Amino acid sequence: MASGSKKGQHPRKRFYRARAHSNPLSDSQFPVPVSPAHMDWSDHFPAFFKSNITAAPVKKENLNGTCSEWSKAKGVEGDSKCSSASIIDVSVRKAEGLEICKKIQAFGDEEPKVHFADIGCGFGGLLVKLSPMFPNTLMVGMELRDKVSEYVKDRIIALRKENPGQFQNISIIRTNAMKYLQNYFQKGQLQKMFFLFPDPHFKERNHRRRIISIALLAEYAHVMALGGILYTVTDVEELGEWMKSCLEAHPLFEEVPLKKQEADPVVGLLKCATEEGQKVERNGGKTFYSVYCRVLASSAGA
Amino acid sequence: MNMEDDEGHDGFAAEKTVTPALLALHPFSKFVVVSVGSQLRVFNLLEKCAVDSEDINSQSCHVDAIKTITFSKDGGLFASAGDDKHVKLWDTDTWRCLRTVVATKKISASSFSSDGKWLLYADKFGVVYAISTEYVKDPLAGPADPGQPVSLLAHCCSIITSLKCSADGRYIITADRDFKIRISIFPKNPLMGAHEIEGFCLGHTSFVSCVAVVNNNLTSQFLVSGGGDGTVRLWEVETATLLDTVDVYEKITIANSDVDNTAVQLPAITCIAVSNNASLVAVGLESLDGVIILGLDIKSKRLRFLQKFLLEDHYCPTSIQFDRNGWLWLVAGAAQRTEAGEEKATSWVKVVSISSGDAILLESIDPASLPGGTLLLEALDGTDSDVKKALALADAANMAVKEQLSKKKYTNEHRELRKRLRNDKKLQKGM
Numbered sequence: 001m002a003s004g005s006k007k008g009q010h011p012r013k014r015f016y017r018a019r020a021h022s023n024p025l026s027d028s029q030f031p032v033p034v035s036p037a038h039m040d041w042s043d044h045f046p047a048f049f050k051s052n053i054t055a056a057p058v059k060k061e062n063l064n065g066t067c068s069e070w071s072k073a074k075g076v077e078g079d080s081k082c083s084s085a086s087i088i089d090v091s092v093r094k095a096e097g098l099e100i101c102k103k104i105q106a107f108g109d110e111e112p113k114v115h116f117a118d119i120g121c122g123f124g125g126l127l128v129k130l131s132p133m134f135p136n137t138l139m140v141g142m143e144l145r146d147k148v149s150e151y152v153k154d155r156i157i158a159l160r161k162e163n164p165g166q167f168q169n170i171s172i173i174r175t176n177a178m179k180y181l182q183n184y185f186q187k188g189q190l191q192k193m194f195f196l197f198p199d200p201h202f203k204e205r206n207h208r209r210r211i212i213s214i215a216l217l218a219e220y221a222h223v224m225a226l227g228g229i230l231y232t233v234t235d236v237e238e239l240g241e242w243m244k245s246c247l248e249a250h251p252l253f254e255e256v257p258l259k260k261q262e263a264d265p266v267v268g269l270l271k272c273a274t275e276e277g278q279k280v281e282r283n284g285g286k287t288f289y290s291v292y293c294r295v296l297a298s299s300a301g302a
Numbered sequence: 303m304n305m306e307d308d309e310g311h312d313g314f315a316a317e318k319t320v321t322p323a324l325l326a327l328h329p330f331s332k333f334v335v336v337s338v339g340s341q342l343r344v345f346n347l348l349e350k351c352a353v354d355s356e357d358i359n360s361q362s363c364h365v366d367a368i369k370t371i372t373f374s375k376d377g378g379l380f381a382s383a384g385d386d387k388h389v390k391l392w393d394t395d396t397w398r399c400l401r402t403v404v405a406t407k408k409i410s411a412s413s414f415s416s417d418g419k420w421l422l423y424a425d426k427f428g429v430v431y432a433i434s435t436e437y438v439k440d441p442l443a444g445p446a447d448p449g450q451p452v453s454l455l456a457h458c459c460s461i462i463t464s465l466k467c468s469a470d471g472r473y474i475i476t477a478d479r480d481f482k483i484r485i486s487i488f489p490k491n492p493l494m495g496a497h498e499i500e501g502f503c504l505g506h507t508s509f510v511s512c513v514a515v516v517n518n519n520l521t522s523q524f525l526v527s528g529g530g531d532g533t534v535r536l537w538e539v540e541t542a543t544l545l546d547t548v549d550v551y552e553k554i555t556i557a558n559s560d561v562d563n564t565a566v567q568l569p570a571i572t573c574i575a576v577s578n579n580a581s582l583v584a585v586g587l588e589s590l591d592g593v594i595i596l597g598l599d600i601k602s603k604r605l606r607f608l609q610k611f612l613l614e615d616h617y618c619p620t621s622i623q624f625d626r627n628g629w630l631w632l633v634a635g636a637a638q639r640t641e642a643g644e645e646k647a648t649s650w651v652k653v654v655s656i657s658s659g660d661a662i663l664l665e666s667i668d669p670a671s672l673p674g675g676t677l678l679l680e681a682l683d684g685t686d687s688d689v690k691k692a693l694a695l696a697d698a699a700n701m702a703v704k705e706q707l708s709k710k711k712y713t714n715e716h717r718e719l720r721k722r723l724r725n726d727k728k729l730q731k732g733m
Binding site: 036183215 | 427429453455456458459460480481482486494495496497498499501502504505507
């Protein structure tokens with residue numbers, strides 16, 4: 001795979017040329033952790049996991065039977081982690097009726113957790129802008145295309161080298177978020193999810209490939225914490241309407257009132273932080289947003 | 303690579319037309335049903351005779367392979383569905399077909415809700431639908447027709463291999479080809495969809511082939527699953543926690559050192575059943591001419607390998623179920639559609655009793671001791687006397703299912719070749 005940059009230098013996009021579209025329904029070859037408990041984030045965020053360096057890490061196999069440098073298992077029993085996770089969740093569910101905007105605490109041994117996910121992060125523009133805004137929050141981009149995710153990886157390495165102590169909180173995973181989101185994140189883990197300029201899949205028979213759909217929203221709601229925010233933006237009006245109607249129809253999401261949206265520093269980034277967004281601005285295109293909050297299903301209605 | 307070609311085929315092997323035989327027992331042992339290919343064979347265990355209803359035998363019963371059969375919890379209803387995209391709802395008193403719903407895709411799994419008011423079915427693209435069982439077709443019904451199938455939930459484009467509703471009615475359990483078991487909350491009003499997920503049971507390292515709910519009177523719900531990774535796992539439903547794992551393949555290869563341990567692909571668990579008293583779990587394993595019995599202890603939340611039992615040469619069960627007396631009913635068989643469009647269907651039913659005392663004993667039940675005796679077996683097995691062919695076909699059916707569920711593994715060379723042949727690459731060369 002062409003790596004267009006010498007180690008530590010900023011990557012040049014021309015060496016990472018890839019097709020704009022990747023089929024999200026095909027079975028690609030990349031390792032996926034068996035469960036969120038099997039996911040080793042220490043490789044992605046070494047600065048945050050410094051104290052957890054124990055004796056030789058055990059190389060455990062991922063689902064495809066291959067080992068990845070990005071995810072080695074820590075040798076912690078998956079079962080015990082999962083059960084402690086569930087205890088926290090039960091208490092959140094019991095707090096029904098109260099104004100809930102809890103930050104889900106780290107479980108068990110207070111291990112740092114990823115809280116923001118940029119789905120289809122492209123060349124990483126949003127992550128790079130978000131990183132200094134929330135320096136103590138771990139964020140990860142998920143990208144299906146191999147060359148593009150390779151570019152982001154090299155970009156982060158270069159940024160970390162040039163700016164010691166900065167950009168330690170962002171990372172990239174090459175994966176199919178539609179299929180494997182649940183393998184990476186536990187229930188109620190994410191506080192923010194981003195879907196910036198997703199592939200519109202114009203043809204009706206391809207609508208099921210759209211990253212926002214009523215069916216997939218159930219999965220996103222599951223990995224999001226109560227009070228978490230889901231951001232979408234697109235320059236395709238039909239897609240914008242589609243996404244808004246899916247979110248409106250889903251009982252676990254509620255639109256964030258306009259005043260709150262205006263007060264949210266992140267909303268301003270949606271339009272211009274990414275390469276795609278900048279291209280739209282240059283061409284004088286319109287953008288269509290939806291910003292929704294993860295809520296409990298109301299007792300009235302389904 | 304033409305994306306349209308991949309539509310719905312992403313990695314699936316070309317479909318073989320060999321379908322495993324299935325078996326379903328009425329919850330109060332009134333009937334036993336075997337489906338082979340497009341045929342439904344029903345035997346009345348109380349009256350000891352084959353059921354010969356007009357709908358069962360008519361030409362317009364299923365016209366293609368049946369992939370799922372199931373009884374409702376009270377036994378009053380039965381459902382069958384499969385490759386002909388027809389979902390049929392049957393009344394078990396008269397064995398008349400109450401309704402036929404035409405689905406848009408082939409169906410791979412089905413289950414009644416625990417109150418029997420809804421029939422859920424899943425298609426090969428991962429969508430689960432619900433239809434009301436109480437609805438009777440009303441010619442004057444308006445556009446908001448409650449009889450139409452409603453989409454409940456979906457697994458992202460993954461074949462749903464098993465669909466079950468928990469006995470307490472709280473959860474919908476769906477297992478798929480992408481190694482996952484999803485626990486969804488059964489909605490108050492299914493017509494609005496099932497939007498809330500309770501959890502994901504993650505642990506299998508290959509496709510999940512079958513799932514069985516454990517009947518117990520405790521408030522906690524449990525389920526057992528079998529996978530393409532050769533393991534059987536015990537899960538607690540509400541917390542989606544993996545409680546125990548038994549690596550069946552490993553256990554039997556230790557016992558039998560003649561078996562080739564270097565097999566690249568592990569043999570898959572093909573079918574699973576839990577005894578009514580929740581103490582035993584039986585599983586079928588690909589290419590094993592018999593059945594494997596595991597012990598289940600709900601109190602200590604453990605599963606353990608007990609014993610492998612060989613039944614008869616080449617007898618690989620394709621579907622198994624315990625009845626209320628603790629007998630285990632098995633069927634080995636399959637149907638194959640020839641190129642001429644003819645269907646060859648064979649099946650062989652066996653019944654065994656398993657006693658667990660100090661030692662596990664498995665005894666074959668003599669046909670004479672079965673309700674209906676040889677009449678039962680004739681009705682269910684059909685008249686094809688070529689038994690060996692039946693058994694070879696059963697094994698082939700299991701392999702075909704596995705191939706369909708496994709992800710295609712391309713070598714690096716193959717993938718590079720495909721990339722070079724891609725249309726957009728060709729265009730680039732021209733520039």
